[in-house]
Amino acid sequence: MGACTETPPEAHPADEASLVAAARSGQQSAFVTLVEIHHGGVRTLASGLLGDDRLAEQAVQETFLRAWRELPTLQSGRSGFAAWLYGLTRRVATDLRRSNRDIAVSTVGHSPRPRAEAALALLEQDEREAFLLVSALGLSYERAGRILGRSKGAVAFQVHSARLQLVSILADPQEEASR
Amino acid sequence: MTSSVHHHAQRLLSASLDGEADPDGLALAQAHIRRCPVCQQTARDFERVGNMTAVTLPAERPAWLDELPERLPERQRPVVPPDAGQGGEEGGSGPVRWRPSPPRQRTHTSVPVGLATAEAVSGTATVRPHRHARLRPVAAVRRRVPFLAAL
Numbered sequence: 001m002g003a004c005t006e007t008p009p010e011a012h013p014a015d016e017a018s019l020v021a022a023a024r025s026g027q028q029s030a031f032v033t034l035v036e037i038h039h040g041g042v043r044t045l046a047s048g049l050l051g052d053d054r055l056a057e058q059a060v061q062e063t064f065l066r067a068w069r070e071l072p073t074l075q076s077g078r079s080g081f082a083a084w085l086y087g088l089t090r091r092v093a094t095d096l097r098r099s100n101r102d103i104a105v106s107t108v109g110h111s112p113r114p115r116a117e118a119a120l121a122l123l124e125q126d127e128r129e130a131f132l133l134v135s136a137l138g139l140s141y142e143r144a145g146r147i148l149g150r151s152k153g154a155v156a157f158q159v160h161s162a163r164l165q166l167v168s169i170l171a172d173p174q175e176e177a178s179r
Numbered sequence: 180m181t182s183s184v185h186h187h188a189q190r191l192l193s194a195s196l197d198g199e200a201d202p203d204g205l206a207l208a209q210a211h212i213r214r215c216p217v218c219q220q221t222a223r224d225f226e227r228v229g230n231m232t233a234v235t236l237p238a239e240r241p242a243w244l245d246e247l248p249e250r251l252p253e254r255q256r257p258v259v260p261p262d263a264g265q266g267g268e269e270g271g272s273g274p275v276r277w278r279p280s281p282p283r284q285r286t287h288t289s290v291p292v293g294l295a296t297a298e299a300v301s302g303t304a305t306v307r308p309h310r311h312a313r314l315r316p317v318a319a320v321r322r323r324v325p326f327l328a329a330l
Contacts (some may be wrong), residue, residue, distance in 0.1 A: 018326055028248045036275055039241055061243060068251050116231040134197050135232065160193040167224040 020081050024053040024071050026164075031071070035064050038082060041137055042089050049093040051121040053101075059096050063089045086137070087147045090129060119169040123162050128156035131166075188218050196225060279325065 016037070039060060042097035046059035067088055074084055118127055126148075133144040134155065141155040148155065191208035194200040198209070212218040 020258060031251070032244065032247055035209055035244060035247060035317045036240060039244070060241075064247070065252075120232065129231075135229065141197065156190075156194060156197075156199065160190050160196060163193055163196075163225055164189075166232065169223070170223075170228055179293065 016081060020074070022069075024074065031068055034081065039064070039083055041082065042085060044136055045086055045089050045132055046093055048117075048128065048136060049090065049118055050097060051117065055096050055100055059092050062096070063092045066092060069094075079116065080143075081141050083139070083147050086133060086139075090147065115170060116166075119166055122169055123165060127158045127162040127165070130155045131162035134159045135163075185215065186216055186219075187213055189221050192218070192222055192225060196229060247294070 016034070019034050021032045023034055042063055043056065043060050046063070047053065047056040048058045050059060061136070063085065067085060070088070074081070120131070123131065129148055130144060130150075133139045133147060134141065139147070141152045144150075145152045145155045150158075182206050188208045191200050191204050192212065192308045195208070208218075212222060
């Protein structure tokens with residue numbers, strides 16, 4: 001597990017708004033700073049959605065290139081840059097999974113991925129998306145719902161359902177035996 | 180005790196882990212869980228799963244970021260159509276002369292680079308990002324089931 005070795009740049013919301021505005025007007029350096037700030041979250045989401053490191057890395061790069069192209073269409077103040085970016089990541093991941101279906105299938109269960117990651121891959125797509133956005137990336141039900149096009153209640157239900165399934169998938173055999 | 184009571188308490192417990200439970204509901208759930216071994220076990224399971232699936236956001240600067248500015252396609256400047264009668268000279272300060280857009284070229288290649296960051300999310304994670312953290316090292320943040328330690 002790679003530990004955080006250096007402090008990444010942080011952006012105050014107001015700073016981020018000005019970075020987004022500068023990037024929208026075509027300033028590449030502002031966009032690169034935004035990528036530095038958000039690539040970790042995008043990578044985490046892509047990795048969880050695709051379950052394949054190579055595809056996840058491809059998704060991250062594709063997401064940011066698409067973000068650069070589509071940034072002028074982002075309506076300021078509507079949902080925030082991060083939420084918009086996560087929505088984009090989800091669409092890119094869906095496209096990649098569709099075009100790499102064979103690769104994705106062949107890697108599940110063969111690579112020595114940790115149990116938790118493998119367990120996430122066993123969840124239904126809807127539940128995995130909701131769980132990753134809320135539990136891994138810390139979004140509220142409402143923001144996750146906006147990204148996923150679902151109601152707040154639906155997200156709450158899916159996160160809870162995912163959690164219950166993960167409990168049974170990741171059950172500790174020793175603890176189970178002692179119950 | 181009916182299963183719907185457990186179910187309701189567990190949903191509230193889940194919501195509290197996500198920072199979404201209202202205080203009144205949480206107090207009711209807490210009162211139930213204090214005397215219910217089934218829900219106490221679920222609380223421990225939720226906490227265990229939360230710790231197992233927690234991730235540390237990769238903080239390393241990906242290698243491809245250095246090449247990113249070169250790979251970003253040029254943004255088109257605002258243009259005016261030819262019948263606007265304001266034909267500015269090339270390179271001048273006036274509006275850009277309209278011309279048909281060239282076909283968009285796909286500049287992205289699917290070279291797997293920066294795989295070092297993959298290690299950051301593929302190991303067994305023990306820490307998780309704070310709800311409002313923006314790529315901040317999250318070593319100290321670990322979500323705990325509230326009130327579980329007191330049981």
